[in-house]
Amino acid sequence: MKAPRGKLTADAPLAPLVWFKAGGAAQWLFEPADTADLQDFLAFLAPEIPVMALGLGSNLIVRDGGVPGVVVRLGKAFAGVKALDGVTLECGGGASGVLVSSTARDNGIAGLEFLRSIPGTVGGFVRMNGGAYGREVKDILVDCDVVLRSGALVTLSLADLGYAYRHSDLAEGAIVVAARFRGEPGDPAAIQAEMERIAAAREASQPLRTRTGGSTFKNPDGHRAWELVDRAGCRGLELGGAQVSEKHTNFLINTGEATSAEIEALGELVRQRVKDATGVELHWEIKRVGNKSEDQQS
Incomplete structure (x- = not known):
C-alpha cells in the first residue's frame, strides 16, 4: 500500500x-x-x-x-461544523457535541441544544444514537457520510441506520466521517439559555470532574438505571481503584490507579447485585473493547 x-x-x-x-x-x-x-x-x-x-x-x-x-x-480535519441553510448543519465526524450545539446557536438553529450534554464526537453519537434530556440523534439526523471497512464512501439516510435506543445498524469497522443535522429556527439567546440550563443540570448531578466513562448502563424499559443501582445498595461501592459514584450511581469512577479490569469487574458486580435485588438485568451502555490482560486470561 x-x-x-x-x-x-x-x-x-x-x-x-x-x-x-x-x-x-x-x-x-x-x-x-x-x-x-x-x-x-x-x-x-x-x-x-x-x-x-x-x-x-x-x-x-x-x-x-x-x-x-x-x-x-x-x-x-474532521472537526469542522458549518451551516448549510437556516436549519441544517454539516458536521465533521470528529466535531464535539459542544461545538455542534454552539454553532447551531450562532446560526439561530434550535433543537440541537441537547448535544451540549453528550461528551463525545459526531461519529460516536451518530453510531450510538446518543441522546439526553428527552432527545436523541435520530430526532435531528438527516444523513451521514460513512467510510466502510472496504474503503468505500457511502451516504446513509436516517432510515438506513436502523436506530433503536443507543443502537444503530452500522457495521463494525465503518467510520462516520460527516453528518447533517436539522433543527428549527430559534432565537440565539433562548438557545444559549437552554444550553446553560443543560450544563448546570449536568454539573449538579454528574461527576464530571473525575475519571469516568459517562452513563454505564442503559435505562431498562420502565426503569432508570441509577435508581436500580441505588436500590441494590451499590452507591459508593468499590473494587480496587474503581468506585460507583456517590454523586450519580450510573457512573463508574477511576479513583486513581484503577485498571480497566477493575472498572469492568465493578460494573459486572453491580449488574449482578441489581439482578439479585430487583430482578432487572442491566445492559452495558459503555462500550468495552480490546483484550483482557494476560493475568486475567491465566
Whole structure:
C-alpha cells in the first residue's frame, strides 16, 4: 500500500486518550489526513485486520491487554461544523457535541441544544444514537457520510441506520466521517439559555470532574438505571481503584490507579447485585473493547 498521508503509530497507548485514563495500547493508531486518506488506507488494509474508531473516549473501557488491529482517530480535519441553510448543519465526524450545539446557536438553529450534554464526537453519537434530556440523534439526523471497512464512501439516510435506543445498524469497522443535522429556527439567546440550563443540570448531578466513562448502563424499559443501582445498595461501592459514584450511581469512577479490569469487574458486580435485588438485568451502555490482560486470561 502507498504510505498514508496521516499519522500511523505502532503500539500507541490509549489510556491518555480515554476518559477513564486506563487500559492498554492500540496495535496501530491511525490519524488520517482527510477522508480520501482514510479510504485509501482501509482499501489496502488486509480485510481480516479489525478496525475501530475512537472519538473523545468518553463512553469506552479499553481493556488492559490492548486493542488489536487499527484504531482510527479523527483529528482536526474532521472537526469542522458549518451551516448549510437556516436549519441544517454539516458536521465533521470528529466535531464535539459542544461545538455542534454552539454553532447551531450562532446560526439561530434550535433543537440541537441537547448535544451540549453528550461528551463525545459526531461519529460516536451518530453510531450510538446518543441522546439526553428527552432527545436523541435520530430526532435531528438527516444523513451521514460513512467510510466502510472496504474503503468505500457511502451516504446513509436516517432510515438506513436502523436506530433503536443507543443502537444503530452500522457495521463494525465503518467510520462516520460527516453528518447533517436539522433543527428549527430559534432565537440565539433562548438557545444559549437552554444550553446553560443543560450544563448546570449536568454539573449538579454528574461527576464530571473525575475519571469516568459517562452513563454505564442503559435505562431498562420502565426503569432508570441509577435508581436500580441505588436500590441494590451499590452507591459508593468499590473494587480496587474503581468506585460507583456517590454523586450519580450510573457512573463508574477511576479513583486513581484503577485498571480497566477493575472498572469492568465493578460494573459486572453491580449488574449482578441489581439482578439479585430487583430482578432487572442491566445492559452495558459503555462500550468495552480490546483484550483482557494476560493475568486475567491465566
